[in-house]
Amino acid sequence: MTDNVLTVDCSGLSCPEPALAAKKALTSTKSGIVEVLVDSTTSRDNVLRAGKRACWAGEALERDEGGFRVVFRK
Amino acid sequence: MADKRGKSSLKRFFTSRWGPIATGAVIGILAPLLVFWGNPGNMGICVACFERDIAGALGLHRAGVVQYIRPEIIGILLGAVVAGLLFREFKPKAGSAPLIRFILGFFAMVGALVFLGCPWRAYLRLAGGDLNALFGILGLIIGIGIGVAFLRGGFSLGRARPAPKAVGWVMPLIMVALLVLLLVAPLFGRDADGNPVGPIFFSETGPGSQYAFWAIALVVGLAIGFLAQRSRFCTVGAIRDVALMRDPHLLNGVIALIVFAFITNLILGQFHLGIADQPVAHTSQWWNVLGMVLAGFAFTLSGGCPGRHLIMSGEGNADSGLFVIGMITGAGFAHQFSAASSPAGPATFGPLAVGIGLVVCLVIGLTMRQKTA
Numbered sequence: 001m002t003d004n005v006l007t008v009d010c011s012g013l014s015c016p017e018p019a020l021a022a023k024k025a026l027t028s029t030k031s032g033i034v035e036v037l038v039d040s041t042t043s044r045d046n047v048l049r050a051g052k053r054a055c056w057a058g059e060a061l062e063r064d065e066g067g068f069r070v071v072f073r074k
Numbered sequence: 075m076a077d078k079r080g081k082s083s084l085k086r087f088f089t090s091r092w093g094p095i096a097t098g099a100v101i102g103i104l105a106p107l108l109v110f111w112g113n114p115g116n117m118g119i120c121v122a123c124f125e126r127d128i129a130g131a132l133g134l135h136r137a138g139v140v141q142y143i144r145p146e147i148i149g150i151l152l153g154a155v156v157a158g159l160l161f162r163e164f165k166p167k168a169g170s171a172p173l174i175r176f177i178l179g180f181f182a183m184v185g186a187l188v189f190l191g192c193p194w195r196a197y198l199r200l201a202g203g204d205l206n207a208l209f210g211i212l213g214l215i216i217g218i219g220i221g222v223a224f225l226r227g228g229f230s231l232g233r234a235r236p237a238p239k240a241v242g243w244v245m246p247l248i249m250v251a252l253l254v255l256l257l258v259a260p261l262f263g264r265d266a267d268g269n270p271v272g273p274i275f276f277s278e279t280g281p282g283s284q285y286a287f288w289a290i291a292l293v294v295g296l297a298i299g300f301l302a303q304r305s306r307f308c309t310v311g312a313i314r315d316v317a318l319m320r321d322p323h324l325l326n327g328v329i330a331l332i333v334f335a336f337i338t339n340l341i342l343g344q345f346h347l348g349i350a351d352q353p354v355a356h357t358s359q360w361w362n363v364l365g366m367v368l369a370g371f372a373f374t375l376s377g378g379c380p381g382r383h384l385i386m387s388g389e390g391n392a393d394s395g396l397f398v399i400g401m402i403t404g405a406g407f408a409h410q411f412s413a414a415s416s417p418a419g420p421a422t423f424g425p426l427a428v429g430i431g432l433v434v435c436l437v438i439g440l441t442m443r444q445k446t447a
């Protein structure tokens with residue numbers, strides 16, 4: 001496990017793409033930290049739920065430019 | 075302060091697992107009540123049928139039995155606007171393959187009108203004892219499954235971008251205009267046979283002539299739109315998320331809808347188990363299945379069920395707005411081209427329209443893809 005951060009930009013994508021992309025990233029990455037960028041509360045919640053199912057601890061932070069940065073740590 | 079706390083616990087409740095369940099339960103209770111108050115059988119709420127009725131009222135098709143401006147549709151969209159503004163989720167955006175979304179809406183409607191109902195009504199029909207709905211739901215599951223396969227393979231309609239406020243207000247204002255047209259019901263005259271020449275047409279017989287009092291229908295729509303915006307209730311996402319993510323969050327809402335509608339129908343004496351002679355339904359099972367295969371496929375590629383697109387339109391999503399307008403346009407074409415079914419069965423060109431729709435959706439599925447990472 002490394003501390004490289006894998007960033008997945010899902011802003012502007014419609015359901016279920018953000019959650020699907022998050023799931024793909026979380027189940028295949030070797031990084032210890034994965035951050036997923038989304039633009040809506042719906043996507044934020046869906047991505048958090050997808051992370052929970054993949055057994056990652058997630059935390060959502062608001063971005064200055066709007067939307068959220070969902071940070072997952074193994 | 076107390077108000078803030080109240081709002082935040084409300085926020086948590088509706089985004090928790092109980093949100094979709096509560097929304098499904100409320101729809102399950104209110105929809106049969108709307109039938110009790112005057113709506114057509116097992117059609118307390120049908121997003122596809124009601125948009126089709128609106129298309130007819132505007133003269134976009136001339137099927138005289140299905141023309142009415144349904145306040146439920148107006149209410150659902152405006153209820154989502156209220157919730158979106160109150161919880162700071164009214165965020166205008168646009169630009170994710172708009173014309174493709176229009177076409178998907180168009181053919182989703184064609185498929186739904188071959189079955190005679192959107193996913194909401196498929197579940198409500200089942201809860202009213204209409205076993206033909208099982209074939210529609212089977213088709214819906216197959217169609218969503220095909221869509222899920224494309225999503226797994228990298229299908230994407232691309233990114234939407236934040237848009238100016240005005241873009242987000244287009245659909246809400248169209249709903250306000252429809253409400254005005256409903257209440258004013260302008261009539262420019264009658265032809266030699268005494269038939270109204272429009273511009274607004276209201277059915278005098280058939281399902282279009284059956285409706286609950288407009289204010290009741292509007293308030294029910296507002297309530298459902300508000301709740302569905304908060305909980306992200308989606309009748310297509312329900313099945314999609316189980317297939318794609320093993321996530322039953324939204325499916326619980328659909329199950330609640332069916333259970334509560336079943337109980338409410340029993341109490342109101344509206345539960346009639348059977349296949350023959352069900353209200354606004356036909357027994358041509360192949361086309362019940364295939365119509366909904368097309369609808370489920372198109373809904374999945376578009377990102378949600380027709381109710382969800384009304385909600386997202388209310389949040390300012392112009393791409394969903396165009397999907398809704400695609401559905402209304404599709405309804406006009408489906409009736410004008412003899413593709414929409416009737417209780418007698420599929421219409422002459424229904425099968426051809428479903429075939430064309432499936433080919434179009436397959437081409438869209440195969441050609442639209444974008445790197446997400």
